[in-house]
Amino acid sequence: MAARSHSLLGWSPEAVVFDCDGTLMDSERHWQDARNRAFRDFGLLPPPGFAERAKGVHYIDCGRLMAEETNKPELADDLTAALLDHFRSLVAEDPVTMPGAAEFVRLLSGRLPLAVASNCPEEVVEESLGRAGLRRHFLHVVVPTGAQETARAGDDPAGSTEGRQVVRPKPWPDVYATAAQLCGVRPESALAVEDSMAGVESARRAGLRVLGVGPVPSGEDADRTDLWVTALHAEEVLTWARDRLPDPVPRGGGHG
Template sequence: MTPTLHALSNWSPEAVVFDCDGTLMDTERHWQDARGRAFREFGLLPPPGFAERAKGVHYMDCGRLMAEETNKPDLAADLAAALLGHFLSLVADDPLTMPGASEFVRLLSGRLPLAVASNCPLEVVEESLGRAGLRRHFRHVVVPTGPPGEPAGPQPVADREPAETVVRPKPWPDVYATAARLCGVLPGAALAVEDSLTGVESAWRAGLRVLGVGPLPDGGDTGHADAWVRALDCEEVLGRAWDRPTSPMGEEQAHGHEHHDPS
């Protein structure tokens, strides 16, 4: 049975952390197109069901998966680079938000600290949210500091974070754990909003409660999501958003404290 929002009825978050692709921004189709272009660039055919397996996966991991499933392991790095290049070109031309995402974010803005935890490169997230007019609502953007399994050298993810901090991509819990910490709340007091099982796993491992959004995954398995809704424009989501009065300084804080997290 699909978990409903009723599971969160007696609880209110102290912060909300959003995934970007497929949750805030309608970019999954861009990733799908980019994967198709990358496959064609190297004369390869996408394996059956690859789109579902690749959903929410870091682009470096996706490049490896593309190479492994086409029996071309030596092309992993080249496929990953081609994938990212094609995606950046596509998203720059067509930055669309998911249904209800803009309204939901604006309803929460000023009431709660908001952050983004994404597997995408920082420039993709910043550009997408900026072009959609949403970047100013988020205090923090957290992305991985290096490719999965090969973290970049020590670098800060925020001006208050230790320089040696390394943030691994989803499904590791790092991006969500870091986002909650930067928002100043314990993980269990934060709500993650996710569209993929990879992201749900990451948020759950970090200790956040999770609202899944979008079409149900194949087989109806919602993983560790506390609740799942078809879209953020549904009445039960917008109606809650999120049961807290706006603080006198809330709007100023939401718009005046945009920490650029160089993760």
């Protein structure tokens, strides 16, 4: 385990907001496979190091990046469509949770509000969590709004266009800020659980504290989180949840 400090383990959040891909669901490998298949569809080769640069990037931005880095800007829309089609097929065939993710979610469920903040399309998140049996534990799923609205919002710090509030993708703070609001808590009272640096930046910019999970990043990236663990079944994290969070309160109904 690597950590900037252990202060997180002495703190009790009022809500927890999870990333989906690579945090709850073992789908980063699906994105990688989908990118490779999309490149092959158009007779292109992935640029060196592209997988790392694409991690955590919204799929529309990823399709654009794929086109730019292969000097085929005219293929941006086609690559984006192929990428999403391949990814959805792969997820449907093999919906697998990350190590410890299901156990951690079930441990937190009923103790405090839980939400998901993802760069994926909403139907993909809903289907993935549903297949994994986890959807019922989350009160809210927050994803970016339509690509055209997001693009028109541009650098507007308010994240609005033509008087309408939009939700921009990570690394913008919108998905995490919106999730905390829907959970009824201030951002500084919520914890984000993330595996990518784009997601960490999003959560930090929104004001949440951050638990990083997965392979420890190189350099100073891990220091941008409050704590970094290699998996959500790390004993330190499970003990913290049992000891620091309220006792679970059963709630009726829920999502399927």
